Amino acid sequence: MPLRWRIAALVAAAICSVAAAVGVLVHHASRDRELTQARDAARTTLDRAAVTYARTGTVEGTGAVLDAPGLPAGLRGIADRGHQGTEFSTRPTGPAMWAARPAGEQVLSVRIDMTTTLRDISALDTTIAWAGALTTAAVLPLGVIIAGGMSRRLRSAAGTARRIAAGDLDARIEAPPRPRDEIAEISAAVDTMAAALQQRLRSEQRFTADVAHELRTPLMGLVTAAELLPEGEAASFVRDRVRVLAALVEDLLEISRLDAGAEEADLSPCRLSCLVEDITTLHGLPTEPVELVVEDGAPTAEVWTDPRRLERILTNLIVNGHRHGRRPVTVTVAADGRTVTVRDRGRGYPDTLLDDGPQRFRTGARERGTGHGLGLTIAIGQAHVIGAELAFANAADGGAVATLHLPPKGPIHG
Numbered sequence: 499m500p501l502r503w504r505i506a507a508l509v510a511a512a513i514c515s516v517a518a519a520v521g522v523l524v525h526h527a528s529r530d531r532e533l534t535q536a537r538d539a540a541r542t543t544l545d546r547a548a549v550t551y552a553r554t555g556t557v558e559g560t561g562a563v564l565d566a567p568g569l570p571a572g573l574r575g576i577a578d579r580g581h582q583g584t585e586f587s588t589r590p591t592g593p594a595m596w597a598a599r600p601a602g603e604q605v606l607s608v609r610i611d612m613t614t615t616l617r618d619i620s621a622l623d624t625t626i627a628w629a630g631a632l633t634t635a636a637v638l639p640l641g642v643i644i645a646g647g648m649s650r651r652l653r654s655a656a657g658t659a660r661r662i663a664a665g666d667l668d669a670r671i672e673a674p675p676r677p678r679d680e681i682a683e684i685s686a687a688v689d690t691m692a693a694a695l696q697q698r699l700r701s702e703q704r705f706t707a708d709v710a711h712e713l714r715t716p717l718m719g720l721v722t723a724a725e726l727l728p729e730g731e732a733a734s735f736v737r738d739r740v741r742v743l744a745a746l747v748e749d750l751l752e753i754s755r756l757d758a759g760a761e762e763a764d765l766s767p768c769r770l771s772c773l774v775e776d777i778t779t780l781h782g783l784p785t786e787p788v789e790l791v792v793e794d795g796a797p798t799a800e801v802w803t804d805p806r807r808l809e810r811i812l813t814n815l816i817v818n819g820h821r822h823g824r825r826p827v828t829v830t831v832a833a834d835g836r837t838v839t840v841r842d843r844g845r846g847y848p849d850t851l852l853d854d855g856p857q858r859f860r861t862g863a864r865e866r867g868t869g870h871g872l873g874l875t876i877a878i879g880q881a882h883v884i885g886a887e888l889a890f891a892n893a894a895d896g897g898a899v900a901t902l903h904l905p906p907k908g909p910i911h912g
Contacts, residue, residue, distance in 0.1 A: 502646045505641060505645035509645075517627070517633065521626040525622070532612070536595035546560060548606060557606065565605055566605075569605065573585040574605055576598065577598045583598060593615075594610060594613075655684060658671045662695070671685040703758070707757075710747050749873075752879075762883070764806070770800070770838065772797070778829050790828075790830075790831075791829070803886070810880050812840065812902075815902075819898065819900075820842070837904070839899060840902075844896075846892035
């Protein structure tokens, strides 16, 4: 149940509870007061009648009756034992307050009718019930409005927190400060947390970019020096390690540009099937070939994309499949002409990657081999630049599956 309706239900329950409690208290207080007054009046009338009966031997005009036929049995028993008493009874002649005392061999009694009094108390109960209902009807909409405002503010805070969690570190709630307002305090705390997180992340990104830039110049010198080494096993090993280091630095620089938002796509209309075929032919790693599957309908479809960035994405996915999976690596262009799937036959992506996405410098599992974990991170970043969606999953019969959805483009004329 939404918060606004919970608060509204709580307000309604509180009002009804207060109205019921007040009604019960007023009912009992009024009834007890009326019964007390009736009992006192009955005793007074009975005492006067007893004096008159003792002096004149008659009770005419006193309001009392000798051996009244409707006298409650319990009260008659009290009088028979020589005592005086009172009793409220509703039978057999309706609600009334009785008072009785012995008068020789007879019982002298007084009856005060309370029908009207109890009817008035019942009317008072009805009035209290209506007052509670009207109060609920008047206050409940106000409670719904107030609760709705609170609910909207909380939903706005929750939505902003989700945007921050999704990577939009510029998102802010920007709630106006309100003294002694817990929701405003939560909103301010979320904004402060987002600002601190953004500042820390930017510091880390600047550090990565600075390190990569600083390494680039001495690395170029190292590459040149390695090429000048005399041929031999040691020289080949040094050149290989230098190439790996140079590739790592270039990846770091690319990630730094993606983080800074400095990358812009050069979009153009392309036939995806032809573009993917060229990419797999040029970057299919001749020693580890790639299977290309083009479904019916795909050759005629067009997409709006940046061929150079698409090449970068698919190359990283294919290399990742060869490095961490098993042959064959299959690239499939779907019939819709804008979906490309890269699949290997290995153990699939680790659960951490499926849950949290690719992480820098983390390959996810030992059995997936070595690597610095930047390839899939770069693929995600480049997909974002060209407006595509890149999703990772594991096939039911084994193997990692990366699916790239590209934005469509209308037909080209001419």
